[in-house]
Amino acid sequence: MNEKYEKIRYRLVFNRSRRLNRKGEGLVQIECQQGVRRIYFSTKVYLEPCYWRDGMVVDHELATDLNVILRRQRIDIERVELDFMKRDIRVTLPMLREAVKSKTAPSAKLTDFGRNVISQSDRRDVTKANYRTLLNDIDRFRRGIRVDECDYSFIEKYDLYLKDCGVQHNTRISRLRLLRAVLNEAVKRDMLARNPFERYRVEGMTSRHGFLGDGDIQKLEKLTNLSDRETLVRDAFLFCCFTGLRWSDFLALEPSCFKNGWIRITMQKTNLPVSIPYTRLFEGRAQKLLERYDGDIRKMNSRLPANSQVNSTIRDLLRKACINVDFRVTFHTSRHTFASLLLEEGVPVTTVQRMLGHTKVQTTQIYAEVTERTIEKDISRQAGKSSKRKRRHC
Numbered sequence: 001m002n003e004k005y006e007k008i009r010y011r012l013v014f015n016r017s018r019r020l021n022r023k024g025e026g027l028v029q030i031e032c033q034q035g036v037r038r039i040y041f042s043t044k045v046y047l048e049p050c051y052w053r054d055g056m057v058v059d060h061e062l063a064t065d066l067n068v069i070l071r072r073q074r075i076d077i078e079r080v081e082l083d084f085m086k087r088d089i090r091v092t093l094p095m096l097r098e099a100v101k102s103k104t105a106p107s108a109k110l111t112d113f114g115r116n117v118i119s120q121s122d123r124r125d126v127t128k129a130n131y132r133t134l135l136n137d138i139d140r141f142r143r144g145i146r147v148d149e150c151d152y153s154f155i156e157k158y159d160l161y162l163k164d165c166g167v168q169h170n171t172r173i174s175r176l177r178l179l180r181a182v183l184n185e186a187v188k189r190d191m192l193a194r195n196p197f198e199r200y201r202v203e204g205m206t207s208r209h210g211f212l213g214d215g216d217i218q219k220l221e222k223l224t225n226l227s228d229r230e231t232l233v234r235d236a237f238l239f240c241c242f243t244g245l246r247w248s249d250f251l252a253l254e255p256s257c258f259k260n261g262w263i264r265i266t267m268q269k270t271n272l273p274v275s276i277p278y279t280r281l282f283e284g285r286a287q288k289l290l291e292r293y294d295g296d297i298r299k300m301n302s303r304l305p306a307n308s309q310v311n312s313t314i315r316d317l318l319r320k321a322c323i324n325v326d327f328r329v330t331f332h333t334s335r336h337t338f339a340s341l342l343l344e345e346g347v348p349v350t351t352v353q354r355m356l357g358h359t360k361v362q363t364t365q366i367y368a369e370v371t372e373r374t375i376e377k378d379i380s381r382q383a384g385k386s387s388k389r390k391r392r393h394c
Contacts, residue, residue, distance in 0.1 A: 079107035244338035
């Protein structure tokens with residue numbers, strides 16, 4: 001550090017503008033002086049003049065608490081200068097103002113930094129909402145923690161806190177991944193030397209929903225004596241078991257989405273385009289269903305009742321087909337069924353990922369549950385390969 005560097009001096013000032021608001025109160029500010037230059041930060045604390053004397057709050061019923069708040073705010077800004085000095089950077093008042101405003105100093109509060117990053121990002125609204133939930137949760141766990149205090153121990157204790165609070169496995173993993181992303185942003189801004197998650201293993205997600213086996217699907221296909229509504233719901237559900245479409249995407253299907261044996265649609269949730277070769281999946285059973293409606297998807301998806309009523313009807317159909325499962329079946333179960341059956345058949349997870357429209361392969365991998373049928377198929381494949389090798393040697 002250059003020896004001529006002039007350190008910044010800090011003090012609290014009251015009513016610098018010499019104007020009071022309608023309540024007769026003046027603003028308390030933090031003055032930062034370097035040489036002859038000064039900048040000011042608002043504390044958002046307003047007081048009547050009689051409560052301010054010698055740079056502190058006096059004779060006020062909340063004087064002690066207010067003085068603590070003001071002192072902490074001043075210390076937070078002083079820490080920003082110290083952060084620069086630790087990195088051998090000569091800080092100027094404009095640099096100080098920008099660092100405080102953008103929450104990009106290592107001493108910035110983690111939640112303030114995270115909220116600032118999210119507000120400036122182009123992430124989807126639902127993703128931003130998940131980040132806000134994370135930051136609110138961190139506030140409850142350890143209010144005021146700074147970015148430079150986020151180490152391995154903090155992550156370990158936060159993970160334990162989530163477990164103790166009874167947070168479900170996938171929700172816990174999701175929050176840890178979001179926290180990892182926030183700290184990655186801090187690393188990019190040189191607020192952290194390295195992300196502590198580099199040494200902390202985050203578990204994988206597990207499938208939160210069950211899926212139907214091919215035998216269950218065949219039972220549904222063979223159901224007879226159904227009402228028109230039950231038939232329509234059954235066919236829509238099975239169509240999505242064979243195509244992997246979400247409820248919202250199924251409702252958005254138009255005849256123009258079908259061309260040369262492919263469904264091409266932009267997904268409602270992610271705005272990502274997907275292509276599904278529906279005539280070549282599951283022996284073309286989706287195409288056969290569509291033919292019952294003269295090849296017009298609108299005759300199927302435009303007549304469905306509300307989603308809640310559809311879910312109730314699906315559960316009635318399962319009872320009629322004598323299908324017993326240990327999970328709650330909804331229309332979305334069709335999407336899990338599609339993914340699980342394809343992975344069970346040995347279709348590469350990246351191929352399934354593209355048809356589902358997942359941006360990350362890890363999301364698709366939660367469906368790759370090992371079932372007895374999967375084990376049997378893998379053993380049969382291996383046995384078949386061994387037999388072929390023996391015949392070649394003979």
